[in-house]
Amino acid sequence: MNLFDVIHVQHQFGTIPVLQDIEFQIKVGETFGIIGPNGSGKSTLIRTMSGLLKPSGGKILLNGKSIRSYRKRELAKIIAVLEQEGIPPLSFTVEEVVAMGRYPWLKPLSDLSLEDEQIVQTALEKLGLWNLRTKPVNNLSGGQRQMVSLARAMVQQPRVLILDEPTTFLDIGHQMLVMEHVREWHQSEGITVIMVLHDLNLASQYCNRLLLLDNGHIKSCGEVHDVLQPATISSIYKTEIIMINHPVHQVPQFLLTSK
Numbered sequence: 001m002n003l004f005d006v007i008h009v010q011h012q013f014g015t016i017p018v019l020q021d022i023e024f025q026i027k028v029g030e031t032f033g034i035i036g037p038n039g040s041g042k043s044t045l046i047r048t049m050s051g052l053l054k055p056s057g058g059k060i061l062l063n064g065k066s067i068r069s070y071r072k073r074e075l076a077k078i079i080a081v082l083e084q085e086g087i088p089p090l091s092f093t094v095e096e097v098v099a100m101g102r103y104p105w106l107k108p109l110s111d112l113s114l115e116d117e118q119i120v121q122t123a124l125e126k127l128g129l130w131n132l133r134t135k136p137v138n139n140l141s142g143g144q145r146q147m148v149s150l151a152r153a154m155v156q157q158p159r160v161l162i163l164d165e166p167t168t169f170l171d172i173g174h175q176m177l178v179m180e181h182v183r184e185w186h187q188s189e190g191i192t193v194i195m196v197l198h199d200l201n202l203a204s205q206y207c208n209r210l211l212l213l214d215n216g217h218i219k220s221c222g223e224v225h226d227v228l229q230p231a232t233i234s235s236i237y238k239t240e241i242i243m244i245n246h247p248v249h250q251v252p253q254f255l256l257t258s259k
């Protein structure tokens, strides 16, 4: 059985169509990338897949069951979402925000158990946040906030991690840090990762399959080499590119050429 079946999904905001006849499947354990130009519908698509947005048409099955039929808490045990902005600047401490990820697993009105606290501590240590744990998150840099967001998702212990542009606003060092943590988590726990990425070079290195959206339609979906065709990428992004083979990983990489 597929983890996700996205069946004839379409969505419109008012009268403007944003997703049209979207159909694809994702299997358990995949690292699935969603790429496409600004405004092509990537965030809208993953919002429908995480149950945050009801599509205007079609349906989305998670483990064979309509995603709309899951209760919020039940869904939060399966899917963790890292939204584009990471976490909003709040006056809660790093540790408090990370602990919020345990919410789906707590009994109503009960506090964290010793086991929950241990899970929070492990995530803080793993993501290099232990020394920052008593700091308010609104005093952190964008990169540190993104790590807090990832730690909160980690303690949620989901089976699926959905990330919307996890590397926007991050320098190359932090981009790699986030991507490597996600990869390690994927490999150690077998979680399924679905991520929207603008950086085609990262998408190529970190995803095993890609979906390319163009103006609300699927342009292509499949293996990295099949989707990242230079002529297609050049025409969809309306820009000159040169494709090379990554000298270490043997995957497509793109260079931009100035005029």
Ligand SMILES: Nc1ncnc2c1ncn2[C@@H]1O[C@H](COP(=O)(O)OP(=O)(O)OP(=O)(O)O)[C@@H](O)[C@H]1O
Residues within 6 Å of the ligand: 013, 018, 036, 037, 038, 039, 040, 041, 042, 043, 044, 045
């Ligand atoms: N809440 C909303 N109300 C009205 N229109 C919206 C809403 N959210 C998104 N849109 C529109 O839907 C289209 C697709 O937006 P979406 O955010 O899904 O694209 P995207 O591919 O994620 O873009 P980006 O790469 O810039 O983040 C855009 O034209 C956007 O203006």
